[in-house]
Every structure is written in structure tokens, then in C-alpha cells.
Amino acid sequence: MSHTIKNKKQLLTRVRRIKGQAEAIEKAIEQAADCSAILQQIAAIRGAVNGLMTEVLEGHIREHLGTDDISPQQRHEDLEQVLTVLRSYLK
Template identity: 75%
Template sequence: MPHTVKEKKPLLARVRRIQGQAAALERALEQESDCSAVLQQIAAIRGAVNGLMAQVLEGHLREHLGGDERTPQERQEDLEQVLSVLRSYLK
């Protein structure tokens, strides 16, 4: 995916923030923190993952479906691929 190479630095920054949030969640569970704090951390992680997914998905759509250099067949294949990923993500 060329678009992920172009956006490598911000994508890796997002992933590292998610890793930090997951580590904080693990610590909260190990320390038997209050349920509301654990739930808040889970919600933060979910939001961060959703943001990462949106950023990669947008890049993919722009790169593979937005350009004029793609044939209709290639666009259809890319569309089916994106739909398959979205179906599994939204389960």
C-alpha cells in the first residue's frame, strides 16, 4: 500500500499511542483500578483504533478508488476488498 508508506510517520505515531493506552489499561487492571477508569481507558483505545482505521481507509480509498489511472476492473476489485474489510471491522 503506497499510501501507508507516504503516511508512515503519523500512522506509527498513532500505533504507539495505542500501545501506550493498552499498557495503561493493563496496569489499571493489574492494580485493580476502579471500573469507571478501566471503562474510560477501553473507550479511549477504541477511539484511537477507530481513528487509525479511518486514516488508513481514507488513504486507501483516495489511492485506489480516487485516481484516474485505475481501470474499472481494478476499481471494482479494490471496492470489493474495502467492503470485505469493513464488514469484518464492523462485526
């Protein structure tokens, strides 16, 4: 079972909050809101996305790399997958 299914409700709550924040930015831009307010909303979304990424990544590492019941080859493949995602995320 995927760890995202175990925390599905919690993760969906985070995603929906991010969606609401993005919609608020769209509305603010449409209404020509003050730049500082828009920048603050962008910073809030970035924090929310970082929190979501951290939660999913931590679960992935614990479930896929932290167990003793996988082969060294599978562990290596999972590690490479995580590193690829991290490199992409941190660009």
C-alpha cells in the same frame, strides 16, 4: 508507493499511542483499578483505533479508488476489498 508509507511517521505515532493506552489498561487491571477508570481507558482506545482506521481507510480509498488510471476491473477488486474490511470492522 503505498499511501501508508507516505504517512508512515504519523501512523506510527498513532499506533504507539494506542500501544501505550493498551499497556495502561493492562497495568490498571493488574493493580485492580476502579472499573470506571478502566472503562474510560477502553473507550479512549476504541476512539484511537477508529481514528487510525479512518485515516488508513481514507488514504486507501483516495489512492486506490479515487484515481482515473486504474481499470474498471481493478477498481471493482479494490472496492470489494474495502467492503470486506468494513464488514469485518463493523461486526
